[in-house]
Amino acid sequence: MKPQFVQSDLMLADEVDARIPYSRAHLYRLEDQGEFPKRRRIGPNRVAWIRTEVEQWLAKRMEELS
DSSP states (O other): OOOOOOGGGEEEHHHHHHHSSSOHHHHHHHHHTTSSOOOEEEETTEEEEEHHHHHHHHHHHHHHHO
């Protein structure tokens, strides 16, 4: 059975764009390299990221930079 997520558990592309200071194309490259969380298709024309995965990635990046 696939995990069920509620809307607050997901980050849509606009929210990821606002939160992460990289272009969407760069995020997709990082994703392809396994360096950014994978997006999930939630509809025919919509993708989202799991919020906790993005927040953990961001916290790790901030830790690496300090």
